[in-house]
Amino acid sequence: xxxQIRRLAAARWRVAASLTxxxxxxxxxxxxxxxxxxxxxxxxxxxxxxxxxLLGALVIVAAWVLMLIYVRWANRHHDDAVTxxxxxx
Amino acid sequence: xxxxxxxxAIAGFFIFIALSLGITYWAAKRTRSAEHFYTAGRSIxxxxxxxxxAGDYMSxxxxxxxxxxxxxxxxxxxxYSIGFLVGWPVVLFLIAEPLRNLGKYTFTDVxxxxxxxxxxxxxxxxxxLAVVAFYLIAQMVGAGNLIRLLFGLSYEVAVVIVGLVxxxxxxxxxxxxxxxxxxxxxxxxxTGAAALALMVLAQxxxxxxxxxxxxxxxxxxxxxxxxxxxSDPLDAISLGIALMFGTAGLPHILMRFYTVPDAKTARVSVxxxxxxxxxxxxxxxxxxxxxxxxVGQDAIRAIDAGGNMAAPLLAEAVGGQMFLGFITAVAFATxxxxxxxxxxxxxxxxxxxxxxxxxxxxxxxxxxxxxxxRVATIVLALFSILLGLAFKGQNVAYMVGLAFAIxxxxxxxxLVLSVFWRKFTTRAAAAxxxxxxxxxxxxxxxxxxxxxxxxxxxxxxFPLSNPGLISMPLGFLVAFVVALASPxxxxxxxYGEVAHRALxxxxxxxxxx
Numbered sequence: 001x002x003x004q005i006r007r008l009a010a011a012r013w014r015v016a017a018s019l020t021x022x023x024x025x026x027x028x029x030x031x032x033x034x035x036x037x038x039x040x041x042x043x044x045x046x047x048x049x050x051x052x053x054l055l056g057a058l059v060i061v062a063a064w065v066l067m068l069i070y071v072r073w074a075n076r077h078h079d080d081a082v083t084x085x086x087x088x089x
Numbered sequence: 090x091x092x093x094x095x096x097x098a099i100a101g102f103f104i105f106i107a108l109s110l111g112i113t114y115w116a117a118k119r120t121r122s123a124e125h126f127y128t129a130g131r132s133i134x135x136x137x138x139x140x141x142x143a144g145d146y147m148s149x150x151x152x153x154x155x156x157x158x159x160x161x162x163x164x165x166x167x168x169y170s171i172g173f174l175v176g177w178p179v180v181l182f183l184i185a186e187p188l189r190n191l192g193k194y195t196f197t198d199v200x201x202x203x204x205x206x207x208x209x210x211x212x213x214x215x216x217x218l219a220v221v222a223f224y225l226i227a228q229m230v231g232a233g234n235l236i237r238l239l240f241g242l243s244y245e246v247a248v249v250i251v252g253l254v255x256x257x258x259x260x261x262x263x264x265x266x267x268x269x270x271x272x273x274x275x276x277x278x279x280t281g282a283a284a285l286a287l288m289v290l291a292q293x294x295x296x297x298x299x300x301x302x303x304x305x306x307x308x309x310x311x312x313x314x315x316x317x318x319x320s321d322p323l324d325a326i327s328l329g330i331a332l333m334f335g336t337a338g339l340p341h342i343l344m345r346f347y348t349v350p351d352a353k354t355a356r357v358s359v360x361x362x363x364x365x366x367x368x369x370x371x372x373x374x375x376x377x378x379x380x381x382x383x384v385g386q387d388a389i390r391a392i393d394a395g396g397n398m399a400a401p402l403l404a405e406a407v408g409g410q411m412f413l414g415f416i417t418a419v420a421f422a423t424x425x426x427x428x429x430x431x432x433x434x435x436x437x438x439x440x441x442x443x444x445x446x447x448x449x450x451x452x453x454x455x456x457x458x459x460x461x462x463r464v465a466t467i468v469l470a471l472f473s474i475l476l477g478l479a480f481k482g483q484n485v486a487y488m489v490g491l492a493f494a495i496x497x498x499x500x501x502x503x504l505v506l507s508v509f510w511r512k513f514t515t516r517a518a519a520a521x522x523x524x525x526x527x528x529x530x531x532x533x534x535x536x537x538x539x540x541x542x543x544x545x546x547x548x549x550x551f552p553l554s555n556p557g558l559i560s561m562p563l564g565f566l567v568a569f570v571v572a573l574a575s576p577x578x579x580x581x582x583x584y585g586e587v588a589h590r591a592l593x594x595x596x597x598x599x600x601x602x
Contacts, residue, residue: 002589002597005585005588005589005592005593005597006588008592009588009591009592012592013509015182016182016183017182019178019182020178020179020182020183023175023178023179023182023333024333027171027172027175027329027333028326028329030171031168031325031326031329032322032326034168034315034325035322035323035325035326036322038314038315039314041164041314041315042310042311042313042314042315043314044305044310044313046298047298047302047305048297048298048299048300048301048302048303048304048305048313049298049301049313050164050310050313050314051314052164052167052313052314052315053164053167053301053313056164056167056170056171057371059171059175060171060174060367060370060371063174063175063177063178063363063367064363064364064367066178067177067178067181067359067360067363070178070181070182071356071360074356079353082592082593082594085592085593086593086594086595
């Protein structure tokens with residue numbers, strides 16, 4: 001395995017692992033609130049909107065944002081590096 | 090609504106059957122090899138594959154099950170929706186691109202890439218078949234109930250019909266047919282759910298909060314927060330683990346990454362899929378509350394105790410018989426298409442992994458493989474009809490949660506470690522997949538659902554209704570312990586090739602493989 005591949009693999013692993021960890025923290029944070037603080041999630045912010053529904057919707061939005069970050073990274077950095085290796089640069 | 094046959098629903102059903110058989114016939118003329126049967130000739134675009142992924146994923150459990158859960162318990166349904174969604178970022182970050190770059194037909198190709206084929210393929214086929222079986226049972230039970238309720242047929246006849254139609258799809262068309270069926274179905278399902286949600290919101294001046302507030306006025310603020318569904322904290326976490334990591338281990342979802350030409354298209358398709366699925370789950374949330382307010386919890390419970398008929402009942406309430414017919418046809422199409430995709434993944438595990446590599450010792454013969462795949466499809470169809478009959482009365486969303494738990498425990502650890510861990514070995518892969526499969530199956534058997542609800546015992550030896558909290562960490566633990574206890578120098582040596590190919594998509598020039 002060349003040094004170039006090793007570096008690229010390490011970079012991709014860092015991005016993939018940190019984004020996965022971020023998703024896990026957000027999602028399991030939400031799950032732990034459901035498990036241990038039902039009262040907080042049931043509190044109503046405005047009529048019809050509870051803290052739970054608000055946070056739930058935010059977890060979905062956060063998933064999309066994390067994916068957007070990944071795609072931007074992949075399109076801007078990763079793909080170029082892959083092309084460079086493929087063309088033997 | 091009663092149990093009399095509904096003419097409009099039946100008409101819609103047959104229109105879809107005719108349409109999909111047409112597509113299947115068209116595709117059948119193009120299916121000439123095993124390559125085509127499994128991968129649609131790698132000619133699917135990212136957007137198309139995103140739709141097909143969403144179609145595969147949005148099963149009866151999502152549409153009927155989650156709308157029903159929300160209608161009967163409010164916020165609790167959102168826990169399932171979010172869990173099903175957050176699996177997709179994990180697929181994108183860790184799995185999709187390496188999988189496309191390393192694989193041929195199934196995710197087992199990836200796990201077995203630098204390991205000894207035979208043990209890995211046997212273990213992986215066992216895990217895949219367990220996942221497919223639980224997922225199939227859930228779909229067959231859902232389909233049986235839906236047809237029984239809306240068409241006035243008996244549950245048994247309904248299950249047999251669904252099984253035979255699904256068999257025809259897969260047998261004549263293979264992956265390209267199911268890909269197109271999934272695309273057609275995903276579009277229909279999104280359109281139907283969006284139209285239904287708009288009709289509901291029109292009565293609340295297009296403000297979802299006004300809908301939720303009306304629900305809270307009738308049923309109390311409790312419906313806006315966590316309720317009875319996850320009364321035990323550990324149960325909530327266990328379900329969360331199964332849902333989040335199960336997606337990345339579902340064989341029929343992972344198969345979709347071989348129908349696209351390259352890794353970048355695989356990436357694009359996950360993004361489209363997640364967009365569709367997220368939007369769909371938000372719609373389901375509106376539909377659930379809509380059914381709670383406009384149909385009423387008592388009326389929903391009176392038709393089906395599990396709440397599975399909430400969305401169809403809502404369609405009838407806001408759109409009349411014609412719209413009910415459309416939504417019903419879409420729900421059928423959903424189940425049929427998901428069942429077809431699952432059967433195909435199961436057939437691939439049986440023919441490509443078990444037959445070719447175990448019976449034939451790794452020597453492939455494409456014509457024979459295709460014939461075995463077709464026989465395997467027939468066997469699986471009969472098997473799922475029988476299981477569908479045996480598991481009559483089971484809760485659909487719960488069953489799917491179990492399939493996710495097996496996938497997260499049996500397939501996910503081995504798949505991730507084979508791509509990212511240099512020291513992973515053949516023994517570790519096989520042991521991890523078997524441990525994940527067996528532990529989740531055993532824990533499911535000893536769970537309260539089987540022991541208390543099904544067998545009528547006073548208590549269950551295992552307290553959690555979903556095994557994910559124990560069985561997934563066990564899958565990883567077994568893999569680490571076995572790999573470190575008996576290293577495999579050959580597998581470690583070939584890791585460089587895996588790392589190269591997972592990133593670049595082609596093997597390194599210097600490797601003589």
